[in-house]
Amino acid sequence: MRLHGSKRQVGDDRAGTPGESALAVELRGVRRQYGRGSTALHALAGIDLALGRGTFTAVMGPSGSGKSTFLQCAAGLDRPTAGSVRLGGVEITGLRENRLTELRRSRLGFVFQAFNLLPSLTVEENVLLPMRLAGQRRDRRRAADVLARVGLADKARRRPGELSGGQQQRVAIARALVTSPDVIFADEPTGALDTTTAAEVLGLLRQAVDLLGATVVMVTHDPAAAAWADRVLFLADGLFAGGLDRGSAEQIAARMAALGSPAGAMAGAAA
Numbered sequence: 492m493r494l495h496g497s498k499r500q501v502g503d504d505r506a507g508t509p510g511e512s513a514l515a516v517e518l519r520g521v522r523r524q525y526g527r528g529s530t531a532l533h534a535l536a537g538i539d540l541a542l543g544r545g546t547f548t549a550v551m552g553p554s555g556s557g558k559s560t561f562l563q564c565a566a567g568l569d570r571p572t573a574g575s576v577r578l579g580g581v582e583i584t585g586l587r588e589n590r591l592t593e594l595r596r597s598r599l600g601f602v603f604q605a606f607n608l609l610p611s612l613t614v615e616e617n618v619l620l621p622m623r624l625a626g627q628r629r630d631r632r633r634a635a636d637v638l639a640r641v642g643l644a645d646k647a648r649r650r651p652g653e654l655s656g657g658q659q660q661r662v663a664i665a666r667a668l669v670t671s672p673d674v675i676f677a678d679e680p681t682g683a684l685d686t687t688t689a690a691e692v693l694g695l696l697r698q699a700v701d702l703l704g705a706t707v708v709m710v711t712h713d714p715a716a717a718a719w720a721d722r723v724l725f726l727a728d729g730l731f732a733g734g735l736d737r738g739s740a741e742q743i744a745a746r747m748a749a750l751g752s753p754a755g756a757m758a759g760a761a762a
């Protein structure tokens with residue numbers, strides 16, 4: 492079942508303690524250029540974006556439209572050529588590498604297509620890893636809590652190799668939740684899963700937003716996956732070409748098809 496909680500809005504007093512930004516993610520004039528001069532390629536050509544806490548956003552676009560570059564820049568894994576990125580109210584653009592790494596570990600969660608669990612560690616140790624890396628006390632009760640939330644309370648002592656793909660991705664979601672991050676970035680989180688398992692994983696991300704107030708930004712090429720989000724943003728040639736709120740998989744697929752043609756991209760930008 493798809494759960495719809497009330498979306499937190501900018502300025503909503505549930506958004507955090509006083510002084511804490513109500514925005515989880517804010518990009519202003521973000522550009523990412525590869526190469527220079529006549530061969531320069533603008534992977535991101537000026538991205539403006541403001542996402543409130545407790546929202547689930549999907550980013551879609553044709554291959555080469557800039558989705559990976561967007562995610563890398565928004566998550567502080569790559570540095571924009573110009574513009575600013577704020578995460579949980581913190582300007583990350585000028586941060587030194589060690590400070591950025593620290594921020595990623597303590598304030599961001601990641602879910603990848605390939606799960607990226609450490610095979611030699613138990614499920615519990617994998618979930619606790621972000622705390623360990625961030626130099627925080629390993630809170631085993633917290634790990635047990637997030638594992639229970641993803642339905643894996645009884646798998647804490649197993650190793651990733653003993654679990655199915657869907658279960659491994661659920662461990663990755665527990666790992667992403669354990670530090671209560673400002674934002675969870677998901678990169679094609681269901682790309683390696685069958686349809687039924689994919690729906691389970693997306694349902695968990697949806698619940699994290701609705702029940703825990705998590706903020707999720709997910710890059711996907713799959714309209715069925717994007718339909719779990721509150722809002723879908725369409726990228727074309729490094730620019731946002733419109734958005735769709737609470738769209739069905741069919742509506743999202745139709746917009747994607749339109750984006751594939753130059754006329755469709757123009758229509759999307761005008762929307």
Ligand code: ADP
Nearest residue numbers: 525532534552553554555556557558559560561
């Ligand atoms: P998507 O994820 O939507 O397929 P990408 O963000 O990977 O798009 O790429 C956007 C554009 O930037 C593409 O034209 C791609 O070829 C180019 N690009 C991405 N990474 C690099 C790089 N490291 N060097 C040069 N060009 C790149």
